[in-house]
Amino acid sequence: MARPLYNLMSLYKLKLKPETFRSMISLCVKMKDFEGAYTILTDAEESGETSTVSLYNVIMAGYFREKNHNGAQMVMSQMQIAGVKPDSETFSYLISNCDCEEKISKYLDELRRDGLQMTKHAYMALINAYSRLGNFDMAKQVALDKEIPPKCLSEVTSALVGALASNGKVSDGLELFDEIKQSGGYLEPKAAIALIEHTQTEDQLDRLYQLLEEVNEPGMWFDGCGRVLQYCVQHNHLDAAVDLLKQLKETNEMSTYMIVDQVFCQIWEMEPVNLDVGMELLRAVKELGLNVSRTSLDFLLSACVKAKDSQRAQQIWEEYESSGLPHNVLTSLRMYQALVSSAQRSTSKKSAEWSAAKKFYKTIPKEDPHVCCILDSCKITYNRKRGKRKAATKPSPGKQEV
Incomplete structure (x- = not known):
């Protein structure tokens, strides 16, 4: 897409502005077309209309996003060949992606030797690099540098909070957040989201609400609110979860469906499965006027399989029908697995659960060999567990069975 558009511009001999070169x-x-990026870079250099260091920086950042450190170093080599000197942004990318402290020192010395200014991005790169390498003392020292411009101090300090939270020092990040609030400062939204994401211990709900108040950008607030909702589900704060779900719907109903699916996926992943919360959230979703998606019901039905709860599986099965979602082979298999797993609790093959499973088995289409394989696996698993249970209850020799 990018290259054909650029070729069209070249065909009509359009004179491109520096911003256009950079955008192309x-x-x-972004499309991982680095060859095309270099072609445009060469044309930009030949035009002489723009400073090409910023264009090299775009390509270098792209390589680092792809974890291609060799590609990023190749950009540095090509800059040297072309006689293009790196700027503070270049060194920020290099420092941020260092794999050892020796390289951090090397690039920092080069930056100073070239007489470049330490920008806020350079300070933030140092903080992130030291934190990622586990040297949190050095990361904190960077944030205390007296040469940081006052207008950049909040962003640099927030970068430290985010780096601490993202690298296993959540309690330190929360303490620094408290210090920021006590001094009348504020936390950048990105750092608040990092703290929300990594705060997973119990009894932190009030703190998460406080962090959410720091996020004033609508898109990021929605993301943060969804993360707090997942925290509530994890720690069984049902009333708070329903309230947050209502706020999400009022903010952006269409995007709320994605959050709801994530929450039901979380319920399925939990150990042990908390079906009480799952069923209550299902009820809340319906009361809020939200449509229940097939994805959400699939996760709930799978959770019933894990919990060996055929009764609730039946409720979910009926929910498909009331939501206008036709049953398919996958939902039928999950329902059968729920019935079989529930039947495993009984030692009698004449139990109501096993009778229900056998009856349901007859309704499942068996044309697909993969389906038959899963069905056979369910029966083998049931028979194996039933055999172990019978062996465990078999009377000892010389004793009569009661």
Whole structure:
């Protein structure tokens, strides 16, 4: 897409502005078309109309996003060949992606030797690099540098909070957040989201609400609210979860469906499965006027299989029908698995659960060999567990069975 558009511009001999060159290179990089990005870069250099260091930086950042450190170093080599000196942004990318402290020192020395200014991005790169390498003391020292411009101090300090939270030092990040609030400062939304994401211990709901108040950008607030909702589900704060779900719907109903699916996926992943919360959330979703998706019901039905709860599986099965979602082979298999797993609790093959499973088995289409394989696996698993249970209850020799 990017290259054909650029070729069209070249065909009509359009004179491109520096911003256009940068946008076209950025688009190529996002599409992982680095060859196309270099082609446009060469044309930009030949035009002489723009400073090409910023264009090299776009390509370098793209390589780092792809975890291609060799590609990023190749950009540095090509800059040297072309006689293009790196700027503070270049060194920020290099420092942020260092794999050892020796390289951090090397690039920092080069930055100073070239007489470049330490920008806020350079300070933030140092903080992130030291934190990722586990040297949190050095990361904190960077944030205390007296040369940081006052207008950048909040962003740099917030970067430290986010780096601490993202690298296993959540309690330190929360303490620093408290210090920021006590001094009358504020936390950048990105750092608040990082703290929300990594705060998983119990009794932190009030703190998460406080962090959510720091997020004033609508898109990021929605993301943060969804993460707090998942925390509530994890720690069984049902009333709070329903309230947050209502806020999400009022903010962006269409995007709320994605959050709801994630929550039901979380319920399925939990150990042990908390079906009480799952069923209550299902009820809340319906009361809020939200449509129940097939994805959500699939996760709930799978959770019933894990919990060996055929009664609730039947409720979910009926929910498909009331939501206008026709049953398919996958839902039928999950329902059968729920019935079989529930039947495993009984030692009698004449139990009501096993009778229900056998009756349901007859309704499942068996044309697909993969379906037959799963059905056979269910029966083998049931028979194996039933055999172990019978062996465990078999009377000892010389004793009569009661």
